[in-house]
Amino acid sequence: MSHLSDMEELLQKISDNSMSVYMKEALQCYSAGAYRGCIVLSSIALFDDCVRKLAEIRHLNKVARRIHDEVTKRQNNQDVYENYLLEQLAANKLISELDSSTAEVIKNRRNKSAHASGHAPSAEEARFIYFEVIDKFLSKKAFSxxxxxxxxxxxxxxxxxxxxxxxxxxxxxxxxxxxxxxxxxxxxxxxxxxxxxxxxxxxxxxxxxxxxxxxxxxxxxxxxxxxxxxxxxxxxxxxxxxxxxxxxxxxxx
Structure with missing residues (x-):
C-alpha cells in the first residue's frame, strides 16, 4: 500500500485545482485495478494542462498565442491536436527536450491503452504514467x-x-x-x-x-x-x- 500513499501525497504537488480533479479520478482507477483508466485520465490531464498554460501566456508570447489558437481551433473542429501541440511546444523551447520525450512516451502509452491493440496495462505502467504526468507537468505552474x-x-x-x-x-x-x-x-x-x-x-x-x-x-x-x-x-x-x-x-x- 506504500505505492498508494505515495500517489496520494503526489496530488499535493499539482498547481491547478481542475487538474487535481482529473488525477484524483486517475488514482481511484488505479486503486480499483483499472490501470487503463488511470493512464487515459492522466494523459487527458497532461494535454489539458498544456493548453491551459498556453492560454495563460498567450497575451505575453506571440508564439504561445499562435500555438494556442491553432490547438483550440482543432479542438473545436474535433480534430487531433496532440501531436501538433507537443511538436510546437518542443520546437519553441516551451518545454525541455526531456519533458518532450516524456510526453511522447505518455501519449504512445495512452494510445496503446485506449485502443483495441491487445495491450493490457500493468500496475507499474499506470503508476509510471501517473507519476510522470504530475512530476514533469502538473506540478509546474507555467512553461519554461x-x-x-x-x-x-x-x-x-x-x-x-x-x-x-x-x-x-x-x-x-x-x-x-x-x-x-x-x-x-x-x-x-x-x-x-x-x-x-x-x-x-x-x-x-x-x-x-x-x-x-x-x-x-x-x-x-x-x-x-x-x-x-x-x-x-x-x-x-x-x-x-x-x-x-x-x-x-x-x-x-
Whole structure:
C-alpha cells in the first residue's frame, strides 16, 4: 500500500485545482485495478494542462498565442491536436527536450491503452504514467521560465512599460509581470536586468533599474539572496547601480 500513499501525497504537488480533479479520478482507477483508466485520465490531464498554460501566456508570447489558437481551433473542429501541440511546444523551447520525450512516451502509452491493440496495462505502467504526468507537468505552474523572462526583457524597451515612476506603481507592474515566473527563471532575468543597466540603450537601462526596484519591494526571500550576491556584492562600487542598491537597502532597513 506504500505505492498508494505515495500517489496520494503526489496530488499535493499539482498547481491547478481542475487538474487535481482529473488525477484524483486517475488514482481511484488505479486503486480499483483499472490501470487503463488511470493512464487515459492522466494523459487527458497532461494535454489539458498544456493548453491551459498556453492560454495563460498567450497575451505575453506571440508564439504561445499562435500555438494556442491553432490547438483550440482543432479542438473545436474535433480534430487531433496532440501531436501538433507537443511538436510546437518542443520546437519553441516551451518545454525541455526531456519533458518532450516524456510526453511522447505518455501519449504512445495512452494510445496503446485506449485502443483495441491487445495491450493490457500493468500496475507499474499506470503508476509510471501517473507519476510522470504530475512530476514533469502538473506540478509546474507555467512553461519554461526563460521564455517568459525573455518576453519581459523584450518589452522593457518600451517607453510605456511602466505607467508611473512611483515605487508603488512600479511594484504593482513588476508583481504582474513576474506572476507566472518560477523561481528557477529569476537568476536569468536578474542577470539580464543587471547587464541592461550599464547598456547603451537609455530607455532599457532606466526600465531595468525600475524593474529591479520593483523586485526589491516584492521582498521574495529567494530573490533577495540573489539581489545581495549579484547586485550588492558584485556591483558595490559601480555608480551605474547606485539607485538599485539604494532602493534595495532601503527596503531591507
Amino acid at each position: 521560465s526563460k521564455v517568459l523572462a525573455d518576453e519581459i526583457l523584450v518589452r522593457l524597451e518600451n517607453r510605456n512599460f511602466f505607467y508611473s515612476s512611483d515605487i508603488r506603481d512600479v511594484k504593482v507592474t513588476v508583481e504582474h509581470e513576474t506572476s507566472l515566473l518560477h523561481n528557477d527563471g529569476f537568476p536569468y532575468l536578474l542577470a539580464k536586468l543587471i547587464d541592461n543597466i550599464s547598456g547603451a540603450d537609455k530607455q532599457l537601462s532606466q526600465n531595468s533599474r525600475y524593474f529591479i526596484d520593483g523586485i526589491s519591494c516584492i521582498n521574495n526571500e529567494q530573490w533577495n539572496k540573489l539581489l545581495v550576491s549579484q547586485l550588492l556584492e558584485k556591483k558595490l562600487d559601480d555608480t551605474d547601480y547606485s539607485r538599485a542598491r539604494a532602493c534595495y537597502l532601503r527596503i531591507l532597513s
